[in-house]
Amino acid sequence: MAASPAGPRPLLSRRSGALAGTVTVPGDKSISHRALMFGALSLGETRIEGLLEGDDVLRTAAALRALGAEAERLPDGTWITRGRGVGGLAEPAQVLDMGNSGTAARLLMGLLATHPFTSVMTGDASLTKRPMARVTTPLETMGARFALRSGGRLPGAVIGTDRPVPIAYRLPVASAQVKSAILLAGLNAPGRTTVIEPEPTRDHTERMLRHFGIEVTVEEAGDGALAATVTGQGELTARDLRVPADPSSAAFPAVAALIRPGSALSLPGVGTNPRRTGLFETLRAMGADIAYANPREEGGEPVADLLVRASGLRGVEVPPERAPSMIDEYPVLCIAAACAEGPTVMRGIGELRVKESDRLAMMADGLAACGVTVEAGEDWMVVHGRGRPPAGGATVATAMDHRIAMSFLVLGMATEQPVRVDDGAFIDTSFPGFVALMNGLGADIAAA
Ligand SMILES: O=C(O)C1=C[C@@H](OP(=O)(O)O)[C@@H](O)[C@H](O)C1
Numbered sequence: 317m318a319a320s321p322a323g324p325r326p327l328l329s330r331r332s333g334a335l336a337g338t339v340t341v342p343g344d345k346s347i348s349h350r351a352l353m354f355g356a357l358s359l360g361e362t363r364i365e366g367l368l369e370g371d372d373v374l375r376t377a378a379a380l381r382a383l384g385a386e387a388e389r390l391p392d393g394t395w396i397t398r399g400r401g402v403g404g405l406a407e408p409a410q411v412l413d414m415g416n417s418g419t420a421a422r423l424l425m426g427l428l429a430t431h432p433f434t435s436v437m438t439g440d441a442s443l444t445k446r447p448m449a450r451v452t453t454p455l456e457t458m459g460a461r462f463a464l465r466s467g468g469r470l471p472g473a474v475i476g477t478d479r480p481v482p483i484a485y486r487l488p489v490a491s492a493q494v495k496s497a498i499l500l501a502g503l504n505a506p507g508r509t510t511v512i513e514p515e516p517t518r519d520h521t522e523r524m525l526r527h528f529g530i531e532v533t534v535e536e537a538g539d540g541a542l543a544a545t546v547t548g549q550g551e552l553t554a555r556d557l558r559v560p561a562d563p564s565s566a567a568f569p570a571v572a573a574l575i576r577p578g579s580a581l582s583l584p585g586v587g588t589n590p591r592r593t594g595l596f597e598t599l600r601a602m603g604a605d606i607a608y609a610n611p612r613e614e615g616g617e618p619v620a621d622l623l624v625r626a627s628g629l630r631g632v633e634v635p636p637e638r639a640p641s642m643i644d645e646y647p648v649l650c651i652a653a654a655c656a657e658g659p660t661v662m663r664g665i666g667e668l669r670v671k672e673s674d675r676l677a678m679m680a681d682g683l684a685a686c687g688v689t690v691e692a693g694e695d696w697m698v699v700h701g702r703g704r705p706p707a708g709g710a711t712v713a714t715a716m717d718h719r720i721a722m723s724f725l726v727l728g729m730a731t732e733q734p735v736r737v738d739d740g741a742f743i744d745t746s747f748p749g750f751v752a753l754m755n756g757l758g759a760d761i762a763a764a
């Protein structure tokens with residue numbers, strides 16, 4: 317997606333009544349990217365149900381087609397991939413445009429690093445600001461070369477190696493994207509590729525590789541660190557799978573229900589992988605009534621139906637070690653915190669500065685504009701709630717960031733004065749249909 321190709325799409329959110337109903341939020345974005353990529357690497361046909369059809373994931377599908385794999389949507393919404401085998405992707409004749417998606421760009425860089433051809437990759441005005449050296453540095457030690465812009469940023473070229481070297485690498489930053497990029501490169505390297513992560517991050521890559529028949533071992537590596545290892549140059553076997561509803565998307569209606577008195581929502585089939593549910597844990601510590609009903613497993617991932625009721629919230633101190641399991645949820649946590657009684661303290665969140673926008677700055681500025689007292693430093697933030705929603709009444713800048721836009725639209729559902737966001741177009745990257753879904757539950761969000 318270019319910078320809102322049809323121009324910015326401002327949206328206004330007005331105070332709503334109680335929210336009620338049962339709604340299924342779209343498929344998990346992290347799992348959807350991986351399902352397409354692993355399908356493209358497998359031998360045979362993979363059927364994927366519940367794939368997220370957000371712009372980020374559609375970018376991955378288009379890139380895989382440019383690399384010679386088949387990825388198509390059937391009229392009933394099922395997706396089918398026909399893969400090319402490990403190491404079997406073909407040199408793309410066009411630039412791979414990964415739009416707004418860090419996950420698509422970084423995971424594909426890993427895949428391409430051990431394919432012996434050159435690919436050129438770009439992204440939109442948000443993605444081309446984001447750091448790529450975190451993946452290119454370890455991938456270079458595996459034999460790949462990169463020609464990127466200053467600061468290790470896209471656009472640039474990935475020059476894959478024909479002599480891949482397996483590595484053992486300790487992550488300097490907690491990142492499932494970096495871990496996954498290295499493991500994906502390792503799939504086509506002879507021998508064992510190991511990633512040691514001092515702080516465990518989402519493990520969808522490890523789980524899904526096993527689903528596709530690849531052995532992945534995960535061992536304790538001391539001080540709470542985990543070492544994930546793949547042995548390369550085996551084949552993935554095509555396997556059908558069902559993508560759970562995205563807990564990162566469920567977070568928006570869930571927080572909206574918590575802060576609108578009288579609300580009661582049911583969100584079926586949401587992923588409850590413990591490496592993703594830090595927000596729900598934090599909200600419960602704040603006093604939220606959130607229950608998991610009917611827990612089950614689908615395609616190697618735990619899921620449950622989420623039941624959420626309006627609750628009085630109080631501020632908490634979020635343990636920094638919980639950050640990787642809720643890294644994308646700090647923006648919407650800030651909204652809950654702004655309506656809670658007392659301060660919510662968030663530390664160890666420097667990674668928020670290198671997402672689709674500088675989320676720490678965007679949240680601090682937007683909340684302040686809506687009448688919330690916020691303190692912020694390089695990698696921390698304190699939101700001072702007053703036990704009731706703030707005044708609102710501002711237009712908030714969103715800087716091409718879907719989660720900033722959705723978070724402030726949720727805030728506007730509770731504030732006395734409406735909240736306007738300057739551009740809601742990027743919501744389609746992760747949560748197509750967000751406005752209709754929220755309005756169906758009782759929100760009042762409209763073009764403005
Ligand atoms: O692996 C993934 O699918 C993701 C990992 C996280 O990024 P980092 O690896 O940069 O923490 C997260 O923020 C992103 O939305 C999705």
Ligand SMILES: C=C(OP(=O)(O)O)C(=O)O
Nearest residue numbers: 416417418419420644671
């Ligand atoms: C950080 C995110 O995604 P990505 O890194 O894939 O752009 C997100 O969806 O919040």
